[in-house]
Amino acid sequence: MNWLSQDMPFGVSPEGRGFVKVNKELEPNSETGKKLFAEKCSVCHGADGEGQYNADGTYLYPAVAGDKSFNDGAGMARTYTAAAFIKGKMPFGQGNTLSDQEAVDIAAYFTHLPRPVKANKDKDWPNGDAPKDVRR
Ligand code: HEC
Numbered sequence: 001m002n003w004l005s006q007d008m009p010f011g012v013s014p015e016g017r018g019f020v021k022v023n024k025e026l027e028p029n030s031e032t033g034k035k036l037f038a039e040k041c042s043v044c045h046g047a048d049g050e051g052q053y054n055a056d057g058t059y060l061y062p063a064v065a066g067d068k069s070f071n072d073g074a075g076m077a078r079t080y081t082a083a084a085f086i087k088g089k090m091p092f093g094q095g096n097t098l099s100d101q102e103a104v105d106i107a108a109y110f111t112h113l114p115r116p117v118k119a120n121k122d123k124d125w126p127n128g129d130a131p132k133d134v135r136r
Pocket residue numbers: 037040041042043044045060061062063064070076082085086090091092106107110
């Protein structure tokens with residue numbers, strides 16, 4: 001089974017993307033999220049989430065909105081999935097410093113900024129069991 005972990009950096013668990021649990025009952029407030037994003041995230045990810053890129057196209061800090069970012073069908077475009085990621089991992093190097101509410105607010109804000117649109121999203125959940133934060 002060794003090959004499964006071949007590309008994993010040493011000591012990083014397969015959950016290494018650092019998703020933690022956040023309370024999905026919390027109501028997101030994107031206005032608060034916008035302020036928090038400006039305070040805690042924009043220094044690396046840019047004022048509009050556009051990220052920072054090297055001349056060769058590799059990122060210093062990945063875009064979290066706009067053309068270079070993940071599309072709106074990605075798990076990361078869902079408020080509570082993104083909140084679970086940023087609570088565990090962001091701000092980079094300061095994981096687990098946001099409260100659930102802050103993570104949900106920030107996630108609601110940046111996930112709904114303009115980003116590439118995934119084609120045929122309507123076919124993603126054929127059984128009609130899409131979670132409430134899936135994008136239409
Ligand atoms: C000190 C710089 C820094 C700060 C501040 C920071 N990030 Fe990040 N962020 C990064 C880096 C570097 C990565 C890439 C990590 C990796 O690839 O493992 C990243 C990755 C991400 C990703 C994943 C993007 C993708 O395409 O998978 C999201 C979403 C994100 N950050 C959101 C945030 C939010 C929201 C905040 C504020 C709460 C924040 N970041 C603060 C540096 C930062």
